[in-house]
Amino acid sequence: GSGSLWGGRFTGGPADALAALSKSTHFDWRLARHDIAGSRAHARVLYGAGLLDETELDGMLTALDQLDADVASGAFVAALEDEDVHSALERGLIERAGPALGGKLRAGRSRNDQIATQVRMYLREHARLIADGVLDVVDALCAQAEAHPGAAMPGRTHLQHAQPVLLAHHLLAHAWPLLRDVDRLRDFDRRAAYSPYGSGALAGSSLGLDPAAVAAELGFDGPVENSIDGTASRDLVAEFAFVTAMIGVDLSRISEEVIVWATKEFGFVTLHDSFSTGSSIMPQKKNPDVAELARGKAGRLIGDLTGLLATLKGLPLAYNRDLQEDKEPVFDAVDTLALLLPAVSGMVATLTFHTDRLAELAPQGFALATDVAEWLVRQGVPFREAHEIAGACVRVCEERDIELWDLSDADLAGISAHLTPAVREVLSVDGSLASRDAIGGTAPVRVAEQLAAAQARAASL
């Protein structure tokens, strides 16, 4: 039987079906390092409270070091009868320190405050690693923007040609949400920097232990203010799951564009061989699998978040065993992004952009019609009328299957007396781009500043 943590009031061990259901070592083992770090800190506050003497503290820390090394080497692993990482490591400690000493460490702590603390430690550590991976994608986007400072492309709304934009402007539009995701991870970390250790099962400890000392040793800014909150809340876990889902969605939107851009019809990009796949039957195929997997994994990350929120909804205070279900979703999110982020940054970094094709398409679909209308406004024409006149230009061109710049001086004058030949100054992609020169606009001077700002932001995060 595995009732070793609570044998006293039971006459026998748990049913096999309960033990199997209860077990979490297959996923919570990844918290072993944090469990042992918590045990070291806990041993020190037991000593501080006079509950361990100096020899006992030394013996305890030596045994914990041995256990740590044995976990790292794989010499110590969870046994079939261990319920969770905490009970397994207690068994390992007792095996190394002996039952007299090893049995003292459990005083004043509960698996409820242990797990709540360890999950925070794990998520804080991985928030930093994920941020690094996201910043690599940002770097790849910035490098592509930097490599194509003057390239124009068709900007779209509703997937229809809208107005010409700089390719660099478009790429940076994918970088900013990712920079905000990194900021969200930093922000999460600031809130997660409080240690539940010392909350006990829910009500705190009567043993004179110092939660602030444990918090400091484990890298937290301080202990939580409320032991019930410390053991029963999982909003921080859900917040982490939201940020990872948001990262997934942001990567998915980049990926969807890469998928479309790599088609014959668009022809905007070629994927590098090392970031594309072939077909087992069609010899000509070159598929954007990285981008498609990114799109697919976004669904999985959203599922991790929604599953966790569903678990939390309606749970009464304080700890409930349902909370054991908080870990697999965020572990899955961590594992998913660990695979995905390097693949997406590699894919973006190695894209070849076909700038001639992009430039050729940039003004098509009457994408300069807004420039005509705004030129008219600068001549004093009310925008309402300017919009009508530019619309009439488009109608004439559509009827004759020509582009705006093909209209002759006579055509222009025939549409409106306001349309002098000087309007041609905006009937070019370069003129259009250069004219959108307010902060945030797509003019090359502004985009160069924006690139520097994005790079500075990335370096500051």
Ligand code: ARG
């Ligand atoms: N393994 C549990 C969890 O992940 C922690 C143990 C708490 N168990 C208990 N019966 N109070 O939440």
